[in-house]
Structures are given as structure tokens and as C-alpha cells.
Amino acid sequence: MIARTLRRTPPMVWTALIVSMAMISIAMPAEAQGLPALSLTQPGGENGEVTYSLTLQVLALMTVLTVLPSIVLGMSAFTRIIIVLSILRQALGTQQTPPNQVLVAVALFLSFFVMQPVLTELYDTSLSPYLDGNMPATTALESGSKIVSEYLMGNTRQNDLLMFSELSGEGPYASPEDVPLSVLLPAYITSELKTAFQIGFLLFLPFLVIDMVIASILMALGMMMLSPMLVSLPFKLLLFVLVDGWALTMGSLASSFMGG
Template identity: 40%
Template sequence: MARRLGAALVLGAALAALLAGAAAAQDGPSALAAEGGLSLRVVQLFLIVTVLSLAPGAAMMITCLPFMVIVFSILRQAIGLQQAPPNMLIMSLALFLTYFVMEPVFADAWRAGVQPLLDGDVTEAQGFERALEPFRAFMEARVSPAAVDALAAVAPARADAGGEAPLSVLIPAFMLSEIQHAFEIGFVIFLPFLIIDLIVASVLMAMGMMMVPPAIVSLPFKLAFFVLANGWIEIAGALVKGYGT
């Protein structure tokens, strides 16, 4: 009885192995196709993660975010506050103002490149080129010709014969132009607070209070001046209007 049971088990195992081999032979092409589809999805997921990881750098390169951050940082320094508002709050405010300014550009890039790519009407390269065109137009409207000429002179081989600067020249020139513009605005913002510091220092000197730090005494006056002038709204509005929004 035991021998019959063992033989039956061995025969059943052999039949199962044969059936599995036949099924694998029949489903071989479909299995390979499924594996190929899985590999394609893995590559797409990898590309998406890569793009998301590069998004902060792209935001710093082709938007007005550097300009906003520098101006608000200079404003905080001019008032005399070291940690108020904190860096996270300054960055958050700059991000939302950047979104406010760049929203039409984002919408144009979506309609021109991203949406046709999702619909399958264009290839990845065509979608990228179309999505980049609104950002190129935005940068060309803000970039300083002197910065473009300086970078093009360093690498004349990259200059486009048609007069359109390549991205390798346009993006750094745009960033340099935005930094320079932010410093110019920062100089104008700094002047009234510097005058308050000089007045307070002169009054303290006249009163013989040379041991009292002028920065501590002038801080309440600078805060009062900034609040009464509605400084945050005025500066934010001026920065946004500077982009024609």
C-alpha cells in the first residue's frame, strides 16, 4: 500500500512538472512581453523621480525665485532682524509669489508641451521643447543683454547664428541678471533704514550715550516705519508688478 502511494505521488509530481513546462513554453512570449512592459514602467518611474528631484534646481534657474529670495533677505538685514521672519517663512513667501508671477508661464507650458505629450500627440523630445518655449520667452524678456554678450564672448562657439541664445548661455545669463536686479532693489530698500540708523546714532552721540548700541535703539523705529508704510504689501506688490503681472 505504501509503495503504491509513493508511486502515485511520484507520477503526479512528474505530470505536474510536464504540464508546468508546457504552460511555460506556451506563455513564453507573453511573459517576455510582460517583463518588457514592466521594465518600461520602471524606466518611466525612474525618469519621473529624477525630474522631481531636479525640480527645485529648475525653479531656482528659470523662474523669479532667486530674485524674490534675495530681496526679502536684504530687507530682513536692513531692518536689523536676524531670524525674523525665519528662512523657511521667507522661502515660502518667495515660492508663492513666484507661483503668482509664473502661473501664466506654467499654464502655457502645460498646454503647449505637457498635455500633448500625455495625449500621445508628440514625442518626449517634442513635448520638452514645446514646454520649454514659454520659459525661454520669460527669460529672454528679463535677461540683460550685457550678461548674454559676456557669456557668449567666453564661449563664442555656442552662439546661435540665428540670434537666439542657447539654453547653456541664456539660463546663467538670466540668473546673473536676476541677482543683479535684486541687489539694485535691495540698495533702494536699504537706504531709509540706513538713514534711521544714522539719525539714532547721532542722537545717542549727542546725548553722550555712546555705550548704548544704536542697532537696538533704532530697531523699534525701523519696525514702526515699516509697519506704518505697509511695507510687506508695498514691496511684494512692487516685485510682482515688475514682472508685468
């Protein structure tokens, strides 16, 4: 029953659990995992007292869970997608439409779509053998980290990677497999920010042209008291709908990931 429940758990959840296990194994030696960090004794029970203990392993897991969302989102396609969608909303001039909750939901589901090949490979090569007892935990963590590193490396700019490797003082590296996550992760996030702003700039240009044309027309007609943003909004929405802007934006974002 437990094994079937574990196998039915979504791969994204297992990715988060694998990252948590990796951080715990790094931050805490194996011989200290069962060491009680907190004990509480109260009267009662057969021997006259009841003892509750909290191990360091559980304490470390609770600590990792507080930063786990940032870790998972920073290692996925979410950063690029949410930035592009936010810039697109600002270019349209629709204020809070779509609302933040909708943008986050769209970015999250599109991230699942982009990361699906990586998550499937992670589940088939690392998690499933570990749950079946055919692979030890350390080997599963090493295999999973290699898969994640391949995705991060495939979507990281070489200049950003060289910059952080020089800052760390550990480079140059003989092969991409030798790059540690401590260098690869900041390089990946920096590269994602740059790519997101480049895509956002290209999306912003046509709407900027419409704003400039409308402002020039209003100026020529002497309607200086009328807001150009208010007049240009329906034209921008019309253009966006006619070219099927949402489908084009989603498709372009999904295809921009080489590792997806």
C-alpha cells in the same frame, strides 16, 4: 481615472517633469532607454527564480531628481525674491524674524504668482496636447522649452547674455530663439542676482538713514554705551508698518518681472 489625475496635477509639477524628461532625452539615446542597468535574481517563483531589473531610464530619472529643485528654482523668480527678502530682513535688523522657513514660503508662493502665466501657457500649449495624445513627446518638449526660453530671455540683461555667449564661443546669435539654454540659464541667474541686489540696495537706504540719525542723536546725548541698533529697531518697524512695507515690497517684486 489616470487621465483625470494627470490633468489635476499643478502646472509647476509638470514643469519639473518636462525638464526631467528633456534632460533624460538629451543624456540618453532612445534605443538605450529600455536597457537594463541592474538585475537581481533570487530563488522563488514558478520557474524557481525571481528577477528584478532597473532600467537606465529609471536610473537617469533618479539622478535628475537630485538636482531638480535647483533646476526649477534657478529657472523661476525664486532667486530674486528670496535675496530681496533676506536683504530686507537684514535692513530691518530683526535678526531671525521672519524666520528662514517663512521667507522661503513667501518667496515660493510669490514665485508661483509670478510664474502663473508662463505655467498656464506651458500647460495649455505643451502638456495638455501631449496628455491627450495630440502631440508627440519631442514636439511637446520643444514647445515647452521655447516658452521657458521666452520668459528667461525677457528677464535677462543683454550684457550678461553677451558675456556668456562670448565665453561659450558660440555667439553672436541671429535671433533670441537661437540662444541655447546652456548660455541662457547662467546669464539669467547672473542677471537675477544683479537685479536682486539693486532692489535690496534701494530697500536698505531708508533704514540706513534711520540708523545714522539715531546714532548721531545718541552720540550728541552722550549715550555712547547704548546700542544704536537697539534704539532704531522700533522706529524702523514703525516706519515699515506705516508705509505698508510688505505690500509695497511684494508688489514691486511681482511687477519687476517682465515675463511674469
